[in-house]
Amino acid sequence: MRKIAVLAAVGAATVCLALAQGKSPIIGLITKTESNPFFVKMKEGASKEAARLGAKFISAAGKQDGDNAGQVAAIENMVAAGAQTILITPSDSKAIVPAIKKAQAAGVQVIALDSPTEPADAVDALYATDNFKAGVLIGEYAAAQLKGKTLKIAMLDLFPGHPVGIARHNGFLAGLGADNIDADTPDLASTPQVVCSQDTFGDQAKGQTAMENCLQKNPDINVVYTINEPAAAGAFQALKAAKKTAAIFSVDGGCEGVRNVDKGVIVATSQQYPLKMAALGVAAGVKYAKTGVKAKGYVDTGVTLIAKKALAGIGSKDVKFGLANCWGN
Amino acid sequence: MENIIFEARGLVKRYGQVTALDGTDFSLRAGEILAVIGDNGAGKSSLIKALSGATIPDSGDIFLDGKPVKFRSPIDARHHGIETVYQDLAVAPAMTIAENLFLGREILRPGLLAKLFRVIDHKKMLEEATQHMQGLKIGIRSMSQAVETLSGGQRQGVAVARSAAFAQHVVIMDEPTAALGVKEGNMVLDLIRRVRENGLPVIIISHNMPHVFEIADRIHIQRLGKRAAVVDPKKLSMSDTVAIMTGAMRTEDIPTEMLA
Amino acid sequence: MSNPTARSETKNWLEKLPSVSVLGPLMALLLSIAFFATQHPNFFTLTNSALITSQVMVVAVLAIGQTLIILTAGIDLSCGMVMALSTMVMTKMAVDFGLPAPLTLLLGLLVSTGFGFLNGLLITVLKLPPFIVTLGTLNIAFAIMQIYTQAQTITVSDENSILLFFKQDISFAGITIGYGAGIALTLFLFTLGSWALSNTAPGRHLYAVGNNPEAARLTGIPTQRVLLLVYTLAGFIYGIAGWLSISRYGIGNPNAGSTENLDTITAVVLGGTSLFGGRGLLIGTIIGALISGVFRSGLTLMGARAEVQILITGILVIVAVAVDQLSKGKNSR
Secondary structure, eight states: HHHHHHHHHHHHHHHHHHHHHHOOOEEEEEEESOOOOOHHHHHHHHHHHHHHTOOEEEEEOOOTTOOOEEEEEHHHHHHHTSEEEEEEEESSSHHHHHHHHHHHHHOOEEEEEEEESSSGGGGSSEEOOOOOOHHHHHHHHHHHHHTTTTTOOEEEEEETTTTHHHHHHHHHHHHTOTTTTTTTOOOOOOOOTEEEEEEOTOOOOHHHHHHHHHHOOOOOEEEEEEESHHHHHHHHHHHHTTTOOOOOEEOOOOOHHHHHHHSSSSSSSOOOOHHHHHHHHHHHHHHHHOOOHHHHEEEEOEEEEEEESSOOTTBBBBBBHHHHHHHHO | OEEEEEEEEEEEEETTTEEEEEEEEEEEEEEEEEEEEEEETTHHHHHHHHHTTSSSSSEEEEETEEEOOOOOSHHHHHEEEEEEETTTTTOOTBBHHHHHHOOOOOOOOHHHHHHHHHHBOOOHHHHHHHHHHHHOOOOOTTTBBBBSSSSSHHHHHHHHHHHHHOOSEEEESSSSTOOOOOOOOOOHHHHHHHHHHHHEEEEEEOSSSHHHHHHOOEEEEEEEEEEEEEEOTTSSSSHHHHHHHTTOOOOGGGGGGBBO | OOOOHHHHHHHHHHHHSSSSSHHHHOOOOHHHHHHHHHHHHTTTTTHHHHHHHHHHHHHHHHHHHHHHHHHTTOOOOSSSHHHHHHHHHHHHHTTOOOOHHHHHHHHHHHHHHHHHHHHHHHHHTTTOOOHHHHHHHHHHHHHHHHHHTTTEEEEEHHHTTTGGGGGGGETTEEEETTTTTHHHHHHHHHHHHHHHHHHHHHHHHHHHHHHHHHHHHHOOOOOHHHHHHHHHHHHHHHHHHEEEEEEEEEEEOOOSSSHHHHHHHHHHHTTTTTSSOOOOOHHHHHHHHHHHHHHHHHHHHHHOHHHHHHHHHHHHHHHHHHHHHHHHHHHHH
């Protein structure tokens, strides 16, 4: 504890020094993993934006999704390195909070990107997709497309307890017309139409296994919600191997995912914009370094429904738009 | 002169400041049981290690059948026909008796492919194991049971049988009756006699004086890194032997007719 | 020995059983199958049985390597990551660099075998403990993979690629077994491995090295060479598992590899093989892997939470290790 306090003090001193001398500000980005193309893109964007604005950019990541200890260490190291602003995509929305508080006590501005903390006001600001809305958009599309059919839904979720997973999941069911579910529903909700729920950890292979088991449970599944596009690709593999078809819906809007929309693997996906999150975060960091004014509150970085086929009454963009704005390769 | 088949002259082994072997001599005659005794630190186990290839002496010579030999490892010694039974029962307890008898020397099936993949002939190994154990009158019913199901004496029997089966020249046994009860110890002594009857000379290291006097043809007494004397247990008493071993009786005081 | 005839009769009968160590796991597997069969009509069907087998086959094949190593009283934490790295070598070189798939397959196998050889060298030459060595190579393989792939999943789109060879279904008498080729390969490898372990001299030496290394050395078995060979062979097997994984999922997956080490150890332990080395049968490992798969499938069909499966697996592992420990105590007495 004492060591951290000392570190924090040193960090605070460094920040003051940097502010006073008008040196190029240091902005740190901590992602969930190094590996996910979403974060790779976010890092690229932040790095470019920092270079453009004359800030020094450093980055770190947890070892895998859910690695809170790795992110805590990254925050401590960045404070020690003299970062004035830390941008973070929290792996564990609650467990990261004490470390964020310590960094803030050392005078560091902390902004969450992509995922909120719990409580949300633990960070100075949040630049993220409205994940509930992302779910609602694909849910509404599914309702319009499959109108009149008896829905048998498989829900391929992230992992237990993650707010992003809960928001997308509940948004999808709300968009399908479940009126007892809203953005404040705290846990994964269910409706009679849902015949199978499985965790995928956002991984393609685990998504495939999850879908295979769901098909054993109920071979008549005709709608598949997936937490992200790798999980959707896995679900498609499982359906193909079982010689079945179902409408797959997803969230992310990565380039591979948009191409899968074009191929008909995914019916519709909600595209989000990591570049925008990164750019906003870096700009806020530079502003803080120059003026000492911290960013505040939640900024929705937008979400767009991408579908191959436009449906009446549903505002969707086509694959061409999706590919022009996608991330990854 | 008796037919000496295994001999060492002037063996020296030092471990740092400690001199374990200080120019010791050793000789083993054909068809005898030679006991090696000595107080702790007398260099008894260093001598045995040098003879079985477990350590390499700093200087001195070893002769087998009159020819000089140098052992670089226990495996090397074994290639020269010297088999050792180790005190800590060097068997694989989870494996069968037959497998333990032939461990590292499995009988392979005939045929080119079988030789290439080293396919074991389980049936032949079982048969030979049974035959061999019967030859030594070791009463174990099934060769396909795991060694760990045997009593301590029976396990020692397996270890002795393994050495006797493959030794061409000499069998060395390190404390073969230690950790055994009276009945089992006697069983192993009988077994050692049968090994001698089959024509193999045996070197036995033991702390157990009654056992040594019961079984040995000659006794090599090791003291202060040297061979103090070789005595005849039928002529010299047990207490005098111990006296030489501990230094209470000087070598020069031993009547010549007691030496062997 | 008081009543030799009666006792030898029973003993003879017992000795003819394959090994008591596999009986417990087999009973556990059969009981869990029987239980789930009563819970859901879709559980005990040919399709679902084939599906469960195909879901565990990658871990099962990896666990062949792990079994060989645990039989020598070692452990390999790097197995999953080495496999993942080999799948990335196989897929990225073929898909992104356009090299012929048979060549990239060989390169992938070479990489995994090389890692096994490296593990073996560090353990035999530098005498480092296997736990530490493979913990190190686990991280090395992970880092190389991340740098080399930028963590991009590689999809094998050429359906006829040799990399997807084991995805083929096998049909006979109107029944189709999904991923039948992969299942067949898995069963073949287990059969071959079991045969070699009990019927060849190197196979028995492996047991001897694990059971009593000193005794093995003194009987002239080149224990260090046996260990080096075992780790290298295990590396090769991880490459085969990688090939199987590409066939199974159609991708080179850079997110794979971090949990398979514990999954394989779980399968080995559930299969009744002793972590102290020298005791156990390869056939137990596939039973252990199937137990995990049966619980995952059965609990999904019952609609139970995913954590329940993890909970039950945890309990089974402790039971299996406790049985191992108790029987070891009994034997050494």
